[in-house]
Amino acid sequence: MAGEAIVYVIDDDDSARHSLEFLLDCARIRVRSFVSADAFLAASPPLAGACVVTDVRMPGRSGVELVEELRRRGAAVPVIVITGHADVPLAIQAMKAGVADFIEKPFDDAVMLAAIRNALARQAGDDQAQAEHQAVLERIASLSPREREVMDGLVAGEANKAIAFDLGISARTVEVYRANVMMKMHAKTLSELVRMVTLARLS
Known part of the structure; x- marks a missing residue:
């Protein structure tokens, strides 16, 4: 998982954010955090080889609204949504918006890492397939x-x-x-x- 892979953690809760950063550091996965979805969108970090882990309830744009905005922008980045609320309708809304996974707090570290690694592996495969496709189009041209x-x-x-x-x-x-x-x-x-x-x- 080394190399270009990076996880963007978005959570207004400082302790939750730092806890995830520590977990990813220990797993030797690059991580960068943001205090809100709006801050993340404003920064426009590179999404190739990336995965987003976002809290669902935050000041400003929610995690689900972030997913919907990324889809509107055509950003095919996997998003894992975490929530402290057993909110089934919200989970359904998140899945319809296209989230890669939906994890409830408090979550098991192994479950979170497995979800992140799966999302990053899928993203790496998608990025590689897109690069190969573009190369073929250029050869035909x-x-x-x-x-x-x-x-x-x-x-x-x-x-x-x-x-x-x-x-x-x-x-x-x-x-x-x-x-x-x-x-x-x-x-x-x-x-x-x-x-x-x-x-x-x-x-």
């Missing part, structure tokens, strides 16, 4: 129009001769374009090329 036509034929399952016929070029020329496509797309096999292009088109 680097292709010439003719290379892209050949790639489309390959992904559609057409043989070199069929692609050559469709484009009015020789099969040998198709082979040259095919080699360029594979190199530019960083694809070792045709199935790898198909997978990359298919995933790029799905989004």
Whole structure:
């Protein structure tokens, strides 16, 4: 969990905030805290590889309202909401808002750490997938129009001769374009090329 992972703790209760900071320090997870949701939003800290742990009831914006605001801003960061109140409607509202987890005070340290580690692991996977997707889009953009036509034929399952016929070029020329496509797309096999292009088109 070392490296870029960071947890943002948001709680107006000093003792609760410091307790979580200590817990995360001991677990060797980077942590930064804020006294309110508004202070967190105003600071706009980087969210890549991050997880937010927020109290649900705070002066100003509540934890659930924070989640809703992050979603409005398109921030796909996992949020764990903690509360000292056995408030079922609030829990339902939080889950509908898209929280990663909902934990009631007083919570067990092991339960909290497990929830945080799960959220960070999911976030790391999402960030990696997004980076890979962006890389594929950039590779496709680097292709010439003719290379892209050949790639489309390959992904559609057409043989070199069929692609050559469709484009009015020789099969040998198709082979040259095919080699360029594979190199530019960083694809070792045709199935790898198909997978990359298919995933790029799905989004």
